[in-house]
Amino acid sequence: MKKPSLFEIFYIFCFIGIQLLGGGYVIVPLLKKHIVDDKKWMSEDELVNFFAMSQCIPGIIAGNIAVCAGYRARKLLGAVAAISGIILPSFITILLLANILSKFTEYTYIQNAFGGIRIAVVVLIIITIKDLWSKSINSKFAYTLFFIILVLLLASNISPAIVILLSGIISVIFCSVMRKLHD
């Protein structure tokens, strides 16, 4: 396999970034098409592994998987080129929109539209929870942890970072104790 140039990596990921609409998962079919089928920078098996891996690493899935693919092609510089490519289209679009949007929000129609849009966002979040639920809440321990954290979050103003840290620690203790008991 010929080593791709950094610019080529940047350009391909820029192109993928433009096509990314509505969440990180969309990147998988795009990577399959551009990186696996066209460019052959990685095999399909590797893509699936990278995807599984980037889900359990903190951060945005599309960004992580871009870093994996870029690193695979040209090590550290390739990873930098890939992440820059993914970021750039979002960055430019949002900057352009941010300027236009603030001018439009004075109109009643736009305000009403955003009233409806805000409800649509809640609906999108609920649908995401439904998807996440089947993948993450699959044991008595997970159920219990979920409800305890939920009540805690609704009743207090605890920081999300603390919640994530605590649940990681609790889970390690719980699983280790369960394993000891089994042995």
Added chain:
Amino acid sequence: MIKLYLLLFYEFFKIGLFTIGGGYASIPFLYFLVTKYNWFTNDELTNMLAISNITPGPIGINMATYTGYTTAGITGAIISTLSIVLAPFIITVLFIKLFNKFQSCIYTDYIFKGLKPAACALLTSIAIKLLYQTITGENFSFIIPSNIDTKDLFIFLALIIPFSFFKKNPLITILTGAILGIIFKPF
């Protein structure tokens, strides 16, 4: 100004570090920023979220750019966008190098058994708080609300019932929300 830049760096670096399971997981962190700083209101944040959903690019990146720009201009946008990817970038590169070691380490598995329900609970609490706020116009409390906005409740039901059956399509959901808002809000 320098203090604001440092704050943006700190907050978005933290969001990148603690966001487990994709861009939507960063949403609870952003709502937490509303209570911590006066950078934007809940409504403004939800508007930003809608924009991030219907523009190209990962939602987390879009949100970082938007938040950074509205609080501290172009420099702010650059700082928050780079900060949100910094921690995951370093961790991903280390992870690739040590992949086999991590995979066989049982504790990694244990940690994620706890993090996934936590991420799910974080998102659920945000959904409940936002829904309560849209429909009653008040901040969330455990008390049953007295004044319910029937228009908003209707729009919510009109969106959630059909869209929970389809594959998630943010663009169509948000456009439908906008149309319902224009039609029903004035009454």
